[in-house]
Amino acid sequence: MRKILLGSILMLSLGSLxxxxxxxxxxxxxxxxxxxxxNHETSRILQKEKEKETLEQTLSIEDSQWILGLxxxxxxxxxxxxxxxxxxxxxxxxxxxxxxxxxxxxxAIYERTFTQEQLTSLDEQQSFLWGVENDGDEIQLTGGxxxxxxxxxxxxxxxxxxxxxxxxxxxxxxxxxxLLFDAHPQAVFVDYLAESxxxxxxxxxxxxxxxxxxxxxxLFAVIREGIL
Numbered sequence: 001m002r003k004i005l006l007g008s009i010l011m012l013s014l015g016s017l018x019x020x021x022x023x024x025x026x027x028x029x030x031x032x033x034x035x036x037x038x039n040h041e042t043s044r045i046l047q048k049e050k051e052k053e054t055l056e057q058t059l060s061i062e063d064s065q066w067i068l069g070l071x072x073x074x075x076x077x078x079x080x081x082x083x084x085x086x087x088x089x090x091x092x093x094x095x096x097x098x099x100x101x102x103x104x105x106x107x108a109i110y111e112r113t114f115t116q117e118q119l120t121s122l123d124e125q126q127s128f129l130w131g132v133e134n135d136g137d138e139i140q141l142t143g144g145x146x147x148x149x150x151x152x153x154x155x156x157x158x159x160x161x162x163x164x165x166x167x168x169x170x171x172x173x174x175x176x177x178x179l180l181f182d183a184h185p186q187a188v189f190v191d192y193l194a195e196s197x198x199x200x201x202x203x204x205x206x207x208x209x210x211x212x213x214x215x216x217x218x219l220f221a222v223i224r225e226g227i228l
Contacts, residue, residue, distance in 0.1 A: 064167060086219075095116070163194055
């Protein structure tokens with residue numbers, strides 16, 4: 001059983017963020033060639049929303065339980081490479097961004113965004129550019145390969161067993177964690193944690209970001225921390 005820690009619950013509201021990318025995989029790879037390597041100032045997932053509404057409404061216990069269940073459902077779909085089913089959980093306006101956050105001392109961030117339609121048609125034959133390794137090698141993989149090698153493994157070698165779930169807890173000492181909270185004040189964060197195989201003192205993490213549209217909760221980002 002995973003251990004669940006309930007953290008601080010912040011104010012929620014609605015907003016807008018990410019524009020969709022081209023459905024043509026070749027055009028996507030070329031047009032994003034100079035865009036997938038970003039820093040704190042240019043990262044789309046860290047951009048603050050230009051207009052914010054503050055709703056005087058806190059997260060209920062029922063909402064918290066629902067989101068935790070939704071996060072587990074999303075995680076299982078990702079593990080199965082069930083992208084068509086995952087598409088039903090994706091934010092209708094913000095789409096779904098997969099982001100690789102390397103070790104904290106490296107500021108580069110690698111991002112790729114898919115619309116619901118693109119996820120539905122994602123197959124194991126279509127490869128995408130997801131980022132760059134420390135040695136400069138491009139991460140050119142299918143969606144399934146990316147999940148297997150980068151979301152579920154430590155540096156592509158050791159299987160990760162995520163055994164702790166943290167619900168919406170701000171990590172004060174983590175600069176990028178704070179930037180995410182600032183950029184998405186309406187979002188709810190669910191973190192899946194595991195010890196690094198080679199460096200137990202460093203945690204491996206997948207962070208899921210959700211927002212509510214009317215009465216429904218949707219996923220808009222999957223962030224992998226502590227790799228490369």
